[in-house]
Amino acid sequence: SRSVPAINIQQNENGFTVEVAAPGMTKEDCNVSVDEDNNLVICFEKKSESEDKDKKGTYLRREFSYTQFTRRMILPDNTVNDKISAKVENGVLTVEIPTIKEEEKAPKAKQIEIQ
Numbered sequence: 379s380r381s382v383p384a385i386n387i388q389q390n391e392n393g394f395t396v397e398v399a400a401p402g403m404t405k406e407d408c409n410v411s412v413d414e415d416n417n418l419v420i421c422f423e424k425k426s427e428s429e430d431k432d433k434k435g436t437y438l439r440r441e442f443s444y445t446q447f448t449r450r451m452i453l454p455d456n457t458v459n460d461k462i463s464a465k466v467e468n469g470v471l472t473v474e475i476p477t478i479k480e481e482e483k484a485p486k487a488k489q490i491e492i493q
Contacts, residue, residue: 383422383447393458393477396420396451400471408471410464412453418462418473422447 383399398420400408409421424445430438453459456477464473 383449385449393475396473396475398422398449398471398473399469400466401469402426403466403469403471405466408464408466410462410471410473412459412462413450416453416455416457416459417450418453418475420447420449420451420471420473422471 385399386397388395388397396418400422403422403424407422407424409419409423411419411421413419422445424443426443426445427441428443429440432438453475454477456479458476458478461476462473464471466472
């Protein structure tokens with residue numbers, strides 16, 4: 379079954395926080411990056427193997443499961459990409475995405491004073 383993890387996005391005074399349900403995932407199973415189109419790309423990849431043996435060590439059942447999930451989100455223009463951080467804790471991947479406040483961005487239009 380391909381279940382899509384729940385994503386929760388919360389805004390805060392520093393930017394916003396993206397939380398993705400990642401049950402059973404470790405940080406090695408997760409990959410967070412920003413692509414050249416300024417998308418935040420969240421990938422999960424987990425391979426797991428479970429086996430049941432009887433007392434003689436004969437395989438009764440051997441199961442492989444493979445979970446793969448990719449989600450892209452367009453980042454706003456005022457995101458500070460080199461300050462994005464991510465952590466995996468208690469089955470939740472949390473990505474902190476800081477943004478620059480609008481008033482901190484220098485206006486591009488400028489009146490040039492004539493000397």
